[in-house]
Amino acid sequence: MAVVVAMTGSGDGLMSPTYEIRSGTLAGFNTLVPQLGGIPSDFLAEVGLPADCMRRPDILIPISTLIDLLNLCVRELQCNDFGLRLAEQQGLRMLGVLGKLVLKEKDLDAALSASHRYMVLHNQADHWRIIERDSRLYAYRICHYEGLGVAEQYSELALGAACRLFRELAGADIRPRQVHFCHVPVSSLQRYREYFEAEVFFAQEYDCLVFDAEVLERPLNAASEGLVQYFEEFTQLLIQGQRGDIASQVRTLILQTLGAQQHNLAQVAQLVDTPVRTLQRHLRAAGTSFKQLLQEARMETARWHLRSSNIDIALLSASLGYTDTSAFSKAFRTVHGNSPLQWRKLQH
Template identity: 45%
Template sequence: MSSSYSTPAYGVRSGALMGWRPLVESLGGEPRALLRDHGLSPSLLTDPDAIMPVARFAALLGSCARRLACPDFGLRMADGQGMAMLGALGKLIQDSAGPQDGLAVLQRHIALHNQGEYWSSQVTGDRLYVYRFELFDGDLDRRVYRELSVGACLRLIQELIGRDIRPLRVALCHRPLATQARYRRFFSAPVSFNEEQDVLVFDAAILRRRLVPASEALNRYLDGYIQGLIRETGDDLARRVRALISQTLPAGGHDLQHIAALLALHPRTLQRRLRQQGTGFNTLLTETRMGVARWHLSASTIPVTMLASLLGYANVGAFSRVFHKAHGCPPRQWRRQHALRGTAGNGVGAVL
């Protein structure tokens, strides 16, 4: 089967802009003008499920820090991020069995919704190491983007496991933008720079804690998010279901029962209404999985076996059979034919 799918650059879900607009306005900036200056549509501010190029997002953040005279822009923005930026996934992540499972869901979320980076955690002795890996290349100054990413990761972990959690130390692979005191105040830990790897180091004992229940405010926000999605999509139930499947893939919450519950519908009612639109839940699930698969196969180096797992397939064979049926060739062959120049074979992305 031939295909005319375009091959996008590394992309990131526009939910990553959470907190950006009010921060820019508080510093006297004009959000829409800044977005347009970097080739980004102002509509990204109202559609958290849209995809924007990671490189343009990173350039936007760097420009904000310079033009608004705010060297700690990334850290300030990270302070305004948390579970709410995950959309419908935030409704499911508190159902994880414990901190380790919750961290795994967060890592899968990043791998599926930001092609430009991934995170990996491991326990060595009595220490938990949470590593950040960056996949996109170029001469762009990404320090503000990196500080937002590391800072937001810490805030997510704190919201998931406990606000009192503090890293034992933090390592960043770039030179500092702000004062040492500012980094110490944000992370509440010693911070070193020009390191080989971005990493947050914790006492592994945090993995024995219970997950923090979602606050009433977070539940209200997430419920409001889903209601907003319903309003925006109107009668297009299929579009609504696709969006929720895409968001909940990292938690394995993309089955009929979970999606119906998020929409406050009985599973049979959801199926009946989808049939009235000429489709079905399994069809939408497969289409959504294949869309995510094409996105990663064309622009990232994520191994096919890992991608199969992230998409919720029991094994790589099951994923390959579905992909072959939809595209006329196995995923590895499709990648060779559609990979963006400079992304294949760079040796990055083999660990999660």
């Protein structure tokens, strides 16, 4: 996967990063837009995205382009709650291949930990900070970008999809205690209450979902046949252009499942429906190994974030699956000759 990070000029002559997000955040777009009377390819083309964007889940989209697309849909489809409607299409599907692995976790706590790491690694525009306090679970959305205009629809998509993820993982009866948005309402208050089934507050300091902490102990729902089929088709779609290149297939799947934290060959073998020993033999024949491909995937993802986001080094390290920051720094220095912090400064 080629990673290209665009840079834009600022008034002081410096170059600032264009925060990017993977196209998986648009899961359900091709289903929703026709329901509202639109043609998905027309909207994608107008903001400069390829018509087959939905069939290429690993494509990178500038957050500004995503915001423009959502606002375009609001205007042209006369749908003020487009972000929430798109969120209704998502849930586990927004996790891509990782969703298949998340379903095997023991409870909601473990599943959310893996989902959180995935979101950190696949989105430069924002990340979630999850805090348990006074028998409450606070899920804060921390925004990295500024000055991109009207981003309310993206905020509503993000919180709406996160709330749906909770419910799809562990029960449709899960309801947040409160929902906080930084912006003022763009739809009727009734629409927000209907979607979240909770009291919704606006003009707050942070976007935030508040739950009872006890929901973390809930066991996960059994996956529906439709969901299992979706993940199978998604996996095949992701690797279909790499038939005959087992190393590229494995590397792609590693990149898509870094949030699983404890990577092992058995996980990837399961995803490609190949016995572990057979997969090992194929990788050896290709002149590589699972360990080498994992290292390459981690370093590629680390460079993407260090070059073009302000993510905390400790958060990046933990999300990539390192036991501590020093282990990540040592691995990064071995490959690049500099610590992650030094390398970031050199890029900027």
